[in-house]
Amino acid sequence: MTDDLLTQEQRALRDRAREVAQEAAAQAAETDRSGQYPWPMVKRMTEAGFMGLTIPAEWGGGGGSVMDAALVVEEFSKACAVCGRIAVEANMGAVGAIMAYGTPAQKKLAAGLVRAGDKPAICITEPGAGSAATEMTTTAVRKGDRWIINGRKTWITGGGVSRLHLIFARAIEDGEFRGIGGFIVARNGEGDPPGLIVSRRIPSLGLCGMPEAELEFRDLEVPDEMVLRAPGGFARGFARLIDAYNGQRVGAATVAMGLAAGALDHALSRANTRRQFGRPIAEFQGLGWMLADMSIEVEASRALIHRAARSAGPAGFPDRLAAAQAKVFASEMAIRVTNNALQVWGAEGYSKDNPVERYLRDARMFAIAGGTAQVLRTQVAEQILGRKLPQTRDGWLKLIAEEGAAGKLAAD
Numbered sequence: 001m002t003d004d005l006l007t008q009e010q011r012a013l014r015d016r017a018r019e020v021a022q023e024a025a026a027q028a029a030e031t032d033r034s035g036q037y038p039w040p041m042v043k044r045m046t047e048a049g050f051m052g053l054t055i056p057a058e059w060g061g062g063g064g065s066v067m068d069a070a071l072v073v074e075e076f077s078k079a080c081a082v083c084g085r086i087a088v089e090a091n092m093g094a095v096g097a098i099m100a101y102g103t104p105a106q107k108k109l110a111a112g113l114v115r116a117g118d119k120p121a122i123c124i125t126e127p128g129a130g131s132a133a134t135e136m137t138t139t140a141v142r143k144g145d146r147w148i149i150n151g152r153k154t155w156i157t158g159g160g161v162s163r164l165h166l167i168f169a170r171a172i173e174d175g176e177f178r179g180i181g182g183f184i185v186a187r188n189g190e191g192d193p194p195g196l197i198v199s200r201r202i203p204s205l206g207l208c209g210m211p212e213a214e215l216e217f218r219d220l221e222v223p224d225e226m227v228l229r230a231p232g233g234f235a236r237g238f239a240r241l242i243d244a245y246n247g248q249r250v251g252a253a254t255v256a257m258g259l260a261a262g263a264l265d266h267a268l269s270r271a272n273t274r275r276q277f278g279r280p281i282a283e284f285q286g287l288g289w290m291l292a293d294m295s296i297e298v299e300a301s302r303a304l305i306h307r308a309a310r311s312a313g314p315a316g317f318p319d320r321l322a323a324a325q326a327k328v329f330a331s332e333m334a335i336r337v338t339n340n341a342l343q344v345w346g347a348e349g350y351s352k353d354n355p356v357e358r359y360l361r362d363a364r365m366f367a368i369a370g371g372t373a374q375v376l377r378t379q380v381a382e383q384i385l386g387r388k389l390p391q392t393r394d395g396w397l398k399l400i401a402e403e404g405a406a407g408k409l410a411a412d
Contacts, residue, residue: 005306006071013068017075020048025079031209032082032358037161038209041083045076046117051090054316055099059111066092066247066318067309070254074302077258078265081362082209084258086119088251089158094120094166097182097244100315101230101237106184113164113186121162122248123153123215131375133168133180133242138217140169140183147171147183147227149195149220155369159213160198163187167217168241171234179234182241184226195220206361243315246323249370250308253326256334256366257301263341263359264294270345287344294337301330321383324376331366332373338363 006014024041031038045051054069055061062068069091077084089095098110114120129135138151149169164186171181185196192198197216204212230237271282271291281287304326311319338360342349349356367373382388 010068010071013064014071014075016048017050017072020044020050021075021079021083024076024083028080028082029355029358031080032206033208033352035208037211038080038082038086041080042086042117042119045083045087045090046115050076050087051117051119052095052111052114054091055095055111055114059099059107060115061111064091065309066250066312066316067306070250070305070309073251073254074258074261077255078262081255081259081359082207084255085157085207085210088248088255089119089121089162090114092247092251093244094122094164096247096316097122097166097230097241098184098228100244100317101228101240102184103225105225106228109184109186110164118163119158119161120164120166121156121158122244123156123165123167125153125155127152127154131372134238136168136170136180138167138169140167140171140181140222142171142173142224145224147222147224149183149217149222151217152199153215153217155202156213156215157210157369159215160201160211165196165215166228167222168238179236180238181234182228182230183222184228185220185222193220205364206358207365240315243317243320245370246318246320247312247316249323249327249376250305250318252366252370253301253305253308253323253330256330256363257298257305259359259363260294260301260330260334260337261298263338263356263363264291264298266354266356266359267291267294267341267344270349281344290340290344294340297333297337301326301333304329321380324371324379324383327366327371328373328376328380331363334363334366335360 023044027038027041049062050072053062053064053072054066057063073084073087076087095110095114098106124133126136126138138149140147140149149167151169167183167185168180169183171178185193187193195218197218198213199216200214202212230240232240268291271287272280274281308318308322308326311322338356341356342360345354345356348354351357
């Protein structure tokens with residue numbers, strides 16, 4: 001059991017998160033129905049110290065690890081996936097990148113906002129650049145001591161409620177493309193800064209209390225001191241900044257696993273109390289084996305996630321391979337398990353009055369967001385093969401030709 005590897009402090013942290021998460025469970029259905037961001041629960045999570053848990057103590061944070069955050073995320077996700085996602089964003093992703101590579105002023109800004117209850121937004125995806133992030137068209141043109149950002153981002157989680165934004169754009173300096181950089185933009189209490197426009201909220205299948213939005217940047221000015229500069233500058237720094245997604249992926253995997261674990265709990269309860277043909281339906285082998293498989297998959301997913309969380313290096317980012325493996329397995333597992341939980345409930349599970357219906361809708365996002373299962377499989381393949389795989393038809397044909405030529409030479 002993964003519990004055997006937890007410290008006493010981590011068990012206490014998990015138990016405290018489980019207690020607060022019961023409050024999230026009580027409002028989860030209303031959050032889903034209304035589509036409203038759960039501000040009261042954000043306040044409770046902030047008071048409990050779960051927002052900024054991974055921020056170093058020197059910046060007012062909890063000084064916790066990625067593993068600590070994963071324990072908290074799982075408990076909230078069992079109760080309310082929206083709250084689980086908030087816990088992810090407040091401890092991984094954008095805030096992780098800023099804490100790893102930011103200047104003291106940048107770290108102070110990020111820590112202050114997150115510890116006050118903000119869920120940062122990481123702004124990468126564009127209408128024409130999803131998995132292929134390097135094809136983004138948003139630009140940041142340097143003019144003196146400022147950068148002028150123009151472009152559009154889509155599917156930005158928390159758009160309209162997040163105050164802290166880490167915007168990725170193509171850096172243009174002296175008329176030349178320098179690389180892709182990260183630009184920190186914060187909304188104040190009076191509204192959006194000039195040039196940052198929340199143009200549309202995107203209606204979604206699940207996770208309805210978490211806004212997904214399109215953002216437009218129209219001559220958005222960012223002072224040079226708010227450029228997040230990783231080692232290597234614009235030319236090589238993007239690869240380091242994007243490592244923050246390793247933490248994000250572990251977080252997303254944990255939300256998916258938490259959803260599945262919550263759905264399994266509901267399915268077990270139903271199987272033990274629902275009677276047909278004179279006995280509990282749990283006694284029918286078909287359902288018993290279904291529940292067994294669900295349990296095995298949840299536990300396997302939890303083990304992969306904990307392995308990835310514990311792999312975090314000095315910068316605080318988990319290992320790329322471990323994060324990808326955990327994300328692929330957990331995201332697809334959650335779809336299967338929540339679907340089977342609904343099956344155990346039968347017609348009642350198909351009702352919007354039943355939590356498993358919400359779990360099923362919420363789970364579907366995680367095989368897409370933060371790296372699709374297909375793209376992450378390619379990353380896993382590249383890591384275990386030790387080589388870059390082509391992404392185009394012409395690239396595959398070239399590889400096939402090269403492999404064929406190499407095989408012929410070896411035969412000769």
